[in-house]
Amino acid sequence: MKPLFGVMLGLILAVASPAQDSCTCATNKWAVCAQDGPGNCTCRLAGSDHPVDCSTLTSKCFLMKAEMIPLKEKRLWRPPHAVSDTDGIYNPDCEDSGVFKARQCNQSSTCWCVNSAGVRRTEKGGRSLNCSELVRTRWIYIELTHRRSSNAFRAPDVAKALTQLFESRYKLRPKYIAAIKYDPPLIQIRLDQNKKPRWDVDIADVAYYFEKDVNNDSVFRSNSKLNVSVNGDALAIEKLWIYYVDEKPPEFCMRQLAAGISAVVTVVVLTAGIGIAVLLALRWLRTRTYKKFECKEMREIKAPSLELP
The missing domain is CATH 3.30.70 (Alpha-Beta Plaits)
Known part of the structure; x- marks a missing residue:
């Protein structure tokens, strides 16, 4: 009886293993999936409770949020040598639908407004910053x-x-x-x-x-x-x-913009000032040269009149 039970258990495990392995999310490697019933696989975003629809792309807001999870909390199938480039990445606030909230803030209470792609479209400010709408x-x-x-x-x-x-x-x-x-x-x-x-x-x-x-x-x-x-x-x-x-x-x-314009104006004024200074210097040099030549010519003209016959 025991050998028969062992064979049956082995068959059950053999059948169940592929089903368990098939419970993955093909469109999101950061999704955590679990088999919660026969033929029923539920996937949720790592580090949150948001369900993931693996038949389509996951929203950019949810993906950026998953990237901010510390590496030790991510799935083990990430390569051990992988590094996360967080330049330009922040931990966004997302609506339940997956779209970005119009106003984003960091832990230091600095806030800014974003578009529907999560890209900043205003200067940064404090918690009082008002983002009335999510611009598409x-x-x-x-x-x-x-x-x-x-x-x-x-x-x-x-x-x-x-x-x-x-x-x-x-x-x-x-x-x-x-x-x-x-x-x-x-x-x-x-x-x-x-x-x-x-x-x-x-x-x-x-x-x-x-x-x-x-x-x-x-x-x-x-x-x-x-x-x-x-x-x-x-x-x-x-x-x-x-x-x-x-x-x-x-x-x-x-x-x-004003700072940029001011810098341009400063450069233009300095360039114009240098140009005027160079022109005045050249004019002064030209005048002195002309006077020297004039004096020399006058001496040459007067010199013969001093000779005795």
Whole structure:
């Protein structure tokens, strides 16, 4: 009876193990997943109680929040040699829906206003700073360069490859890709999303996932390495820049602008003053030279009249 029980237990464990292993989040390596029933896998963001929908991209706000968790609290599948580049990363306040709150503050009670991509759009202030609305980022410009290739890429082929990449890997519908321009080795991508339906991914989330992929710190659990090919030839991305354009212009203080204008005016005044001083010096030198020549000529004219016949 005992051997039969052992065999049955082994079969049960063998069947259960793959199910347990399959309880992972393919689109977010920072999600903590647990099997809470037969065929039911629930995933939540590491360090918080927010549920994660693994069928689509996780919001940028939630991702940034997960990155701020100390390394010891993160999942063990992070490589031991990995380091976290926190330059520009902060611990954001997120709405329950995953969008950024309009006002963000740090532990030192310094606050600022952000757009829907979480990018600061005002000067920093105190807790009294008022951010009346979350201004939407409507356009995102992505610029990247690639390594030189032995085979030249055609602009239509590059545009097609990148469109397929954004659609298949980041679930972005092609209608949100407004333009892709190619001037070797520079590639420019413009994402345009005026209003986002609930069922579509946000272009800010897409840009963040893409940025992490390029920096070899992919958010995806499996197939994490980004491979872009154009007609079978690898498109090796070297540098990446991302620019955000909001529906409303940034609201930075005029103090910074005034300081810049003051510096420019100072430089102009100093340059003009030096120029005037140089002109006066040259004029003075020219006048002295003329007087010397004039005196010399007058002496030469008067000298013969002193000789006796």
